[in-house]
Amino acid sequence: MTLTDLSAAQLAELHAQFQSSYDDLTKAGLKLDLTRGKPSPTQLDLSNDLLTIDVDTHDAAGTDLRNYGGLQGIPALREIFAELLNVPADLLVAGGNSSLTMMYAHVTQAMLFGVPGGQGPWRDQAVKFICPVPGYDRHFAICERLGIEMVPVELGEHGPDVDEVATLLQDPAVKGMWVVPMYANPSGAVYDEDTTRALFSLPSAAPDFRIWWDNAYALHHLTDEEPRPLDVIAMAAEAGHPDRVLTFASTSKVSFAGAGVAFFASSKSNVDAYLKATGYETIGPDKVNQQRHVQFLRDADGVRALMRRHRELIEPKFQIVRETLEANLGEYGFARWTHPEGGYFVTLDVLEGTASRVVALAKQAGIALTPAGASHPRGNDPFDRTIRIAPTFPSEADLRTAMQALTTCAVLAAVEKLRDKA
Numbered sequence: 001m002t003l004t005d006l007s008a009a010q011l012a013e014l015h016a017q018f019q020s021s022y023d024d025l026t027k028a029g030l031k032l033d034l035t036r037g038k039p040s041p042t043q044l045d046l047s048n049d050l051l052t053i054d055v056d057t058h059d060a061a062g063t064d065l066r067n068y069g070g071l072q073g074i075p076a077l078r079e080i081f082a083e084l085l086n087v088p089a090d091l092l093v094a095g096g097n098s099s100l101t102m103m104y105a106h107v108t109q110a111m112l113f114g115v116p117g118g119q120g121p122w123r124d125q126a127v128k129f130i131c132p133v134p135g136y137d138r139h140f141a142i143c144e145r146l147g148i149e150m151v152p153v154e155l156g157e158h159g160p161d162v163d164e165v166a167t168l169l170q171d172p173a174v175k176g177m178w179v180v181p182m183y184a185n186p187s188g189a190v191y192d193e194d195t196t197r198a199l200f201s202l203p204s205a206a207p208d209f210r211i212w213w214d215n216a217y218a219l220h221h222l223t224d225e226e227p228r229p230l231d232v233i234a235m236a237a238e239a240g241h242p243d244r245v246l247t248f249a250s251t252s253k254v255s256f257a258g259a260g261v262a263f264f265a266s267s268k269s270n271v272d273a274y275l276k277a278t279g280y281e282t283i284g285p286d287k288v289n290q291q292r293h294v295q296f297l298r299d300a301d302g303v304r305a306l307m308r309r310h311r312e313l314i315e316p317k318f319q320i321v322r323e324t325l326e327a328n329l330g331e332y333g334f335a336r337w338t339h340p341e342g343g344y345f346v347t348l349d350v351l352e353g354t355a356s357r358v359v360a361l362a363k364q365a366g367i368a369l370t371p372a373g374a375s376h377p378r379g380n381d382p383f384d385r386t387i388r389i390a391p392t393f394p395s396e397a398d399l400r401t402a403m404q405a406l407t408t409c410a411v412l413a414a415v416e417k418l419r420d421k422a
């Protein structure tokens with residue numbers, strides 16, 4: 001039975017049924033949260049040894065880690081993550097606790113001072129960023145904050161349509177693009193090699209076009225397939241645009257989301273420019289925390305093993321999401337959802353024109369969801385259909401309840417809409 005095929009009488013009957021389930025929900029006094037992609041307390045517990053480790057005061061090279069200096073981060077940690085992220089260790093910077101800080105810094109530095117090989121500060125020029133949608137709301141917030149125009153392109157399973165990007169790049173104002181290449185937030189899309197190579201080789205009217213390659217979920221596999229991130233710095237160089245890609249990652253969802261280590265890697269000229277600019281902000285990162293991570297993680301295999309333990313905790317939650325969506329929405333045929341093989345999110349597309357209603361209904365029933373539209377620039381989902389589900393933080397029992405409630409709201413909103421149209 002597809003919802004859109006129902007007669008007015010059948011819709012009225014279904015409406016009564018779901019309205020009554022919804023009324024019961026609102027009386028249940030729920031208070032559940034599916035908003036942000038945070039690790040659960042149990043996941044954080046996996047790294048509790050970080051809190052008690054007897055941290056060395058000096059590293060192997062004899063550097064006193066307690067003192068100032070070492071802007072690029074400690075070599076031992078850079079070695080571990082260079083292997084994992086598939087970048088050369090000498091082009092990798094280990095910084096503070098947040099890759100978002102580094103991404104924001106790159107945009108502000110470009111606005112104020114320009115980028116290597118560019119034509120001066122971007123703030124003196126028209127600046128647009130290509131924004132694959134659905135995407136990460138905090139990327140879009142950076143653009144909004146700095147007055148950068150956002151140009152949405154639809155994100156497919158393996159990246160956006162390359163021809164569409166090629167056309168946009170003919171505009172000299174297009175200077176940036178946001179990419180979450182592995183297990184994208186929120187769809188789970190994985191950029192394939194062909195798309196990646198195309199993005200690096202396409203001609204751009206702006207000589208200083210840059211891609212913010214945010215590999216926040218590079219290590220966060222949910223299946224036995226554990227693909228290594230593409231060797232993007234070499235690929236960009238091979239494509240003739242060595243400075244085009246700025247890559248970012250962090251241990252926010254490896255160790256502690258609030259007390260991990262963030263990474264940046266790119267061409268030598270971009271890394272040099274970044275370190276020069278960062279030298280005005282700080283005399284060096286928290287090397288003690290970096291060393292703590294080296295002792296706790298040990299090596300790349302240590303990180304891989306830890307990530308498998310994370311998977312053990314979160315894979316069942318993704319299963320709950322998938323099973324509930326299938327069981328409660330499958331038969332009605334109006335919704336579709338993603339089947340991510342990694343990362344932290346599932347994207348649910350409900351009936352067009354109802355996402356904000358679903359979120360509002362859920363809120364009234366005590367379920368907090370990311371605002372409808374958040375996955376689009378300026379919060380504007382033109383189809384009002386995309387909802388981001390973040391299953392990692394709640395317990396399995398809470399998640400099950402929240403998903404039951406969410407699917408009830410999705411059907412109720414769809415029936416309301418179709419009934420009004422009928």
Ligand code: PMP
Nearest residue numbers: 098099100136180185216250252
């Ligand atoms: N990038 C993406 C795509 C994310 O989803 C997140 C966390 N929600 C971040 C970056 C934030 O990373 P960090 O904690 O390193 O600042």
